[in-house]
Amino acid sequence: MNSKERFLACIKGEKVDKIPVFPLLMSFAAKRHGLTYEQFAGNGLLLAEAQQKIFEDFSVDAVTACSDAFRISADLGGKVIFSEDKPPYIERPIITSEDDLKRLSKPDISDKKSRTYDRVSGVSQLSRTIGNECAVLGWVDMPFAEACSACGVSEFMLMLYDEPELAHKILDFLTDIVIDFAVAQVEAGAVMIGAGDAAASLISPELFSEFALPYEKKVCDAIHKKNGLVKLHICGNTTRLLELLVQNGADLYNVDHMVSIKLANEKYMGADKAFKGNIDPVGDMLYATPEQCASRVKDCIKNVTSKKYMLSAGCEVPADVSDEVFRAFCRKIERG
Numbered sequence: 001m002n003s004k005e006r007f008l009a010c011i012k013g014e015k016v017d018k019i020p021v022f023p024l025l026m027s028f029a030a031k032r033h034g035l036t037y038e039q040f041a042g043n044g045l046l047l048a049e050a051q052q053k054i055f056e057d058f059s060v061d062a063v064t065a066c067s068d069a070f071r072i073s074a075d076l077g078g079k080v081i082f083s084e085d086k087p088p089y090i091e092r093p094i095i096t097s098e099d100d101l102k103r104l105s106k107p108d109i110s111d112k113k114s115r116t117y118d119r120v121s122g123v124s125q126l127s128r129t130i131g132n133e134c135a136v137l138g139w140v141d142m143p144f145a146e147a148c149s150a151c152g153v154s155e156f157m158l159m160l161y162d163e164p165e166l167a168h169k170i171l172d173f174l175t176d177i178v179i180d181f182a183v184a185q186v187e188a189g190a191v192m193i194g195a196g197d198a199a200a201s202l203i204s205p206e207l208f209s210e211f212a213l214p215y216e217k218k219v220c221d222a223i224h225k226k227n228g229l230v231k232l233h234i235c236g237n238t239t240r241l242l243e244l245l246v247q248n249g250a251d252l253y254n255v256d257h258m259v260s261i262k263l264a265n266e267k268y269m270g271a272d273k274a275f276k277g278n279i280d281p282v283g284d285m286l287y288a289t290p291e292q293c294a295s296r297v298k299d300c301i302k303n304v305t306s307k308k309y310m311l312s313a314g315c316e317v318p319a320d321v322s323d324e325v326f327r328a329f330c331r332k333i334e335r336g
Helices: 003-012 027-032 036-042 044-058 071-075 098-103 117-132 142-152 153-162 166-189 196-200 205-211 213-225 238-244 261-271 282-286 288-303 323-328
Strands: 061-062 134-139 192-196 230-235 252-255 274-279 309-311
Touching: 003 061, 003 134, 003 309, 027 036, 027 044, 027 323, 036 044, 044 061, 044 117, 071 117, 071 134, 071 142, 071 166, 098 166, 117 134, 117 166, 117 288, 134 142, 142 153, 142 166, 142 196, 142 213, 153 166, 153 196, 166 192, 166 205, 166 213, 192 213, 205 238, 205 282, 213 230, 252 261, 252 309, 261 274, 274 288, 282 288, 282 323, 288 309, 288 323
Parallel strands: 061 134, 134 192, 192 230, 230 252, 252 274, 274 309
Antiparallel strands: none
């Protein structure tokens, strides 16, 4: 059973030889390939090479063409600030009013100068080189997260209360773009689209139900119509949102270390959903010995009874995690 077969079988709840290993790797991958973060985030082909090297060196079961959350907002006119050692960001919000929204138009993802096209090119490269052996994921940010990028996090949060109609107009506009971006990556060869919605962990279940969940559903439905799968990635403490998250239609859910793995097992297994997690990338990896990391992995797995489980850190693995610790983390554990 190769990595891709193991990954897809786990999603379906079929028998696998070993528990799939699927961490989110960005700065870790860039560092191992000798890239600055600006190079990693600014060149989809270099990003693909870095992810391919991770697969070849550590035998993970899936890789993701992900570097940052500002692809769409950049193509909508945001000025991107790059850094050698940190993810890029846009200099200032691009939507501060309804007039700003009216001036915007959907970006052309086929434009080879666009940041969205750059990610699609990375997905295409990975699909060609390792797509038969390893699960290749594209990446989008869900509409709520995109709105926070375009408007500013605190500004969009206030808009939910002060101008809810405008908030929905922004979300509707961005949903169409997110869907186009996701579909382009599926067509480029991604078997699954990772979808981030981290900012949604900051809002109440009531606000999530109104401003995040309906738009997540639309994105998931559109990807499924193109025969793609969806992974939802919301870092932070999502305990109060678990009942809602399983309603959005995703196929795989990331569980951060702040969420009880026992509770996640109960909720996701009850909903017949695949999930992954929830090793602390700092305490259990960055500041751990290989032996401590391996022990924590075993403790985590002991609390999981679902057949649809993959091992993962709760969020991105830091660049400075040692190879020895990461190998201990990646060591395949047979499915009991």
